[in-house]
Amino acid sequence: MTGNEKPDTPAPILEVKGLNKRFGAHQAVKDLELTVSAGEIFGFLGPNGAGKTTTIRMLVGLLKPDAGRVSIMGRDLAADPAWGKARTGYIPDRPFLYEKLTGQEFLQFMAGLYRLPPATFKRNVPHLLELFDLDQWQDHLVESYSHGMKQKLIITAAFMLEPPLIVVDEPMVGLDPKSARLVKELFKQHAATGRSVFLSTHSLEVAEELCHRIGIIVDGRLKALGDMEQLRSLAKDQRGDLEDIFLELTGSHELQAVISALQDRSAQGQLKVGSSLDGGRETR
Amino acid sequence: MFNLLRPFLLSARHRLLPGGRPGGKGLGVLLFSLAVAVALHLVALRVITYFQAQSELGIILSLKIFEMAWILLFAMVMFSAMVTSVSTIFLSKDNEIVFAAPLPPARIFAMRYLTTSFYTGWMLFLFMLPILLAYGRVFDTGPLYWPLLTPTLLATILSATGTGLLLTIILVNLFPARRTKDIVLYLSICFGILIYLMFRLLRPEELVNPDNYGHFIEYLSALSAPAAGYLPPAWSANLLALYLLDRELDLLLLAVLLLTPVALFFLGEAAMSRWFFRGYSKSCESFGGGRRFAGRLSDYRPRPWRRIFHKEAKTLLRDSTEWAQFFMVGALIIVYLYNFKILPLDRAFIQEEYLANVIAFLNIGLSTFVCASLAARFVFPSVSAEGGAMVLLQSSPLSMRAYLLRKYLFYLPPFTLLALLLILLSNHLLGVSGPMWWIALALVLPLAWALPALALGFGSIYADFKAENRAATLGGWGAWLYLLSAMSLIIATIAATTYPAWRLLRNWLRHGAPAPGDLPLLLSALLLAALVTTGVALFFFLKGARALDQLAQ
Numbered sequence: 132m133t134g135n136e137k138p139d140t141p142a143p144i145l146e147v148k149g150l151n152k153r154f155g156a157h158q159a160v161k162d163l164e165l166t167v168s169a170g171e172i173f174g175f176l177g178p179n180g181a182g183k184t185t186t187i188r189m190l191v192g193l194l195k196p197d198a199g200r201v202s203i204m205g206r207d208l209a210a211d212p213a214w215g216k217a218r219t220g221y222i223p224d225r226p227f228l229y230e231k232l233t234g235q236e237f238l239q240f241m242a243g244l245y246r247l248p249p250a251t252f253k254r255n256v257p258h259l260l261e262l263f264d265l266d267q268w269q270d271h272l273v274e275s276y277s278h279g280m281k282q283k284l285i286i287t288a289a290f291m292l293e294p295p296l297i298v299v300d301e302p303m304v305g306l307d308p309k310s311a312r313l314v315k316e317l318f319k320q321h322a323a324t325g326r327s328v329f330l331s332t333h334s335l336e337v338a339e340e341l342c343h344r345i346g347i348i349v350d351g352r353l354k355a356l357g358d359m360e361q362l363r364s365l366a367k368d369q370r371g372d373l374e375d376i377f378l379e380l381t382g383s384h385e386l387q388a389v390i391s392a393l394q395d396r397s398a399q400g401q402l403k404v405g406s407s408l409d410g411g412r413e414t415r
Numbered sequence: 416m417f418n419l420l421r422p423f424l425l426s427a428r429h430r431l432l433p434g435g436r437p438g439g440k441g442l443g444v445l446l447f448s449l450a451v452a453v454a455l456h457l458v459a460l461r462v463i464t465y466f467q468a469q470s471e472l473g474i475i476l477s478l479k480i481f482e483m484a485w486i487l488l489f490a491m492v493m494f495s496a497m498v499t500s501v502s503t504i505f506l507s508k509d510n511e512i513v514f515a516a517p518l519p520p521a522r523i524f525a526m527r528y529l530t531t532s533f534y535t536g537w538m539l540f541l542f543m544l545p546i547l548l549a550y551g552r553v554f555d556t557g558p559l560y561w562p563l564l565t566p567t568l569l570a571t572i573l574s575a576t577g578t579g580l581l582l583t584i585i586l587v588n589l590f591p592a593r594r595t596k597d598i599v600l601y602l603s604i605c606f607g608i609l610i611y612l613m614f615r616l617l618r619p620e621e622l623v624n625p626d627n628y629g630h631f632i633e634y635l636s637a638l639s640a641p642a643a644g645y646l647p648p649a650w651s652a653n654l655l656a657l658y659l660l661d662r663e664l665d666l667l668l669l670a671v672l673l674l675t676p677v678a679l680f681f682l683g684e685a686a687m688s689r690w691f692f693r694g695y696s697k698s699c700e701s702f703g704g705g706r707r708f709a710g711r712l713s714d715y716r717p718r719p720w721r722r723i724f725h726k727e728a729k730t731l732l733r734d735s736t737e738w739a740q741f742f743m744v745g746a747l748i749i750v751y752l753y754n755f756k757i758l759p760l761d762r763a764f765i766q767e768e769y770l771a772n773v774i775a776f777l778n779i780g781l782s783t784f785v786c787a788s789l790a791a792r793f794v795f796p797s798v799s800a801e802g803g804a805m806v807l808l809q810s811s812p813l814s815m816r817a818y819l820l821r822k823y824l825f826y827l828p829p830f831t832l833l834a835l836l837l838i839l840l841s842n843h844l845l846g847v848s849g850p851m852w853w854i855a856l857a858l859v860l861p862l863a864w865a866l867p868a869l870a871l872g873f874g875s876i877y878a879d880f881k882a883e884n885r886a887a888t889l890g891g892w893g894a895w896l897y898l899l900s901a902m903s904l905i906i907a908t909i910a911a912t913t914y915p916a917w918r919l920l921r922n923w924l925r926h927g928a929p930a931p932g933d934l935p936l937l938l939s940a941l942l943l944a945a946l947v948t949t950g951v952a953l954f955f956f957l958k959g960a961r962a963l964d965q966l967a968q
Binding site: 193194257 | 714716722733803806807811966
């Protein structure tokens with residue numbers, strides 16, 4: 132374990148059973164099964180093109196599974212999408228927002244879509260805007276925001292809803308260190324209040340630091356699932372960090388050969404650079 | 416320098432010759448442009464010949480038009496160059512590569528000068544040339560006229576672009592680049608609308624009416640005032656006009672004309688070296704503009720329809736390119752209604768009241784067609800305009816049908832108002848009263864309510880969430896299919912009611928009251944039209960909602 136203790140009463144907030152999605156001849160997700168309990172931060176890892184974003188899009192109702200079932204708090208998402216969506220906050224990897232709205236107007240728009248009570252809105256929004264240093268920019272158009280500010284705005288929109296489940300795709304992209312730290316703390320706090328976070332990321336440090344359990348998806352199949360201890364034993368690597376385990380489980384051990392080859396080339400390149408700096412004299 | 420132009424030249428080659436051979440699209444555009452140029456030439460030939468036949472007065476008038484065309488060309492290219500150059504110099508996507516390279520700003524300016532001149536001038540060059548050729552043919556000019564045309568046109572276009580670029584470089588130092596683009600865009604639109612209104616309100620058709628001869632002389636005396644003799648377009652006009660009339664070549668004018676773009680190029684280059692970096696740095700600032708809008712967090716009320724209304728209104732009204740459209744719609748409505756005001760009904764050979772009623776009936780089609788076009792411009796792209804933010808709507812508890820319905824309710828009042836404005840005011844200007852007033856209302860309102868629904872339906876079925884802006888979505892098949900369906904619906908509705916309306920109107924005009932069977936027949940036709948309209952709109956609206964749901968397939 133990394134010190135991320137799993138909550139004692141694991142009532143499932145998210146339950147995925149036999150999830151399948153195919154795009155033409157390509158099987159993007161195959162027989163995916165997982166649960167995320169109340170109070171849990173679940174990390175979802177995988178190489179590029181492994182099926183992470185497809186899975187996330189099915190979890191938040193953006194994509195219809197070919198087979199299988201996604202349940203939010205015990206209720207089938209396909210049967211009652213509005214109910215499930217009302218209980219899920221989604222943070223996409225790319226912050227596409229309405230450029231001609233101000234930050235504050237965007238938050239009001241999002242809150243309106245989820246019918247957030249005014250009291251909750253007034254309690255959460257000023258606090259979150261202040262935390263993310265967005266309070267002084269709330270009346271400016273989103274088009275004048277930097278990428279990181281847009282990302283912070285969309286994270287604010289998800290947290291202000293206080294949803295039982297937050298599904299987040301690459302949360303740290305474009306964030307400065309202070310905001311990244313803040314987001315991590317918010318995830319922890321969110322989980323500490325009995326809510327859950329489903330987190331897809333390429334940052335293994337973030338996953339190792341935050342997640343109670345981690346699922347690793349490769350070629351659409353869930354290759355490994357468990358806490359750090361369980362993953363270590365699966366990877367037969369009792370001392371390795373998450374990067375080693377990830378590389379082992381995703382079949383990237385040939386990476387070491389590539390790294391060695393690159394190091395060799397780099398050493399040769401240094402010799403050549405040295406020779407040209409010597410005024411063209413050959414280094415023997 | 417050539418290397419800097421390579422991306423522009425190669426992109427043009429790939430567009431025109433995909434795979435090294437002429438592509439169907441490029442060939443189509445070429446053929447279409449050629450056809451337009453030939454048509455322009457033939458029309459110009461006819462008009463100038465007609466003027467030429469009107470003795471001395473006609474020649475003066477045709478040369479005045481000649482001068483106005485040059486000034487117009489210059490102004491259009493200059494404004495267009497100003498708008499384009501904000502993008503090509505300060506906001507272009509390749510700026511980060513080009514400006515990071517070790518190149519002097521002067522060379523970059525030369526590259527932008529040439530490419531901007533091409534972008535803004537090629538079409539006007541192609542369309543102005545056939546008109547100038549027509550002048551040469553009608554005036555049976557000398558041999559030097561033909562080789563003079565291309566350098567004169569090129570010098571005028573390059574002077575206009577040079578002026579535009581110079582003004583832009585200065586303006587971007589005063590305002591952020593995006594704001595400058597907005598300002599220039601507004602100015603050019605206001606200019607365009609002014610020209611359009613001036614032209615329309617001058618009533619050029621009256622010039623050939625002998626009844627208004629006094630007015631014609633007045634008009635001519637106004638035109639005979641010297642027109643901008645210090646501007647390059649006037650030099651071009653004077654140079655060619657002198658040759659057209661007297662076969663004399665003013666070498667001084669020619670020299671000034673040819674040297675002006677060169678002088679402007681060096682001025683622009685100097686401005687670029689002096690002010691470019693400051694302006695570019697300003698345009699790179701992410702907080703450019705820094706506009707603040709009033710708003711209080713306590714204003715929040717949890718009503719999705721209200722939030723969608725606000726979002727729709729704000730995203731539409733704060734988009735400067737949409738503002739341009741609003742100005743144009745305003746001008747269009749003024750000219751539309753003005754046309755009814757000046758219709759010479761009293762000069763017609765049939766009874767005035769009968770004619771007014773016939774025109775009022777045809778006006779139903781015209782006004783609803785205006786509504787259909789505006790729905791194509793504003794409502795059809797509104798779904799695509801959600802862009803990447805569509806995922807936020809899809810992942811929210813709001814169903815796609817509810818979302819579309821709220822969008823529809825947002826567009827309903829302005830379209831109702833527009834239809835009422837067009838139909839009631841034009842009927843008032845035509846002096847129409849009695850049954851036609853009600854028939855027009857009963858036909859126009861259901862169509863005005865159905866058209867936004869139809870546009871939303873097609874806009875959802877053919878949504879393009881990756882389109883750069885609203886206007887870009889109009890280039891696809893969806894917009895054409897929508898317009899085709901809207902036109903068919905309008906024609907079908909009018910066709911279904913023509914006979915009952917005509918019968919009732921005839922009896923009403925002859926006997927002051929309709930015949931016994933007229934009213935039930937007309938009411939049935941109107942009811943049928945309303946049902947068909949509603950049915951078609953509802954069908955495509957629901958199909959659109961389903962298409963949005965199927966985005967999750």
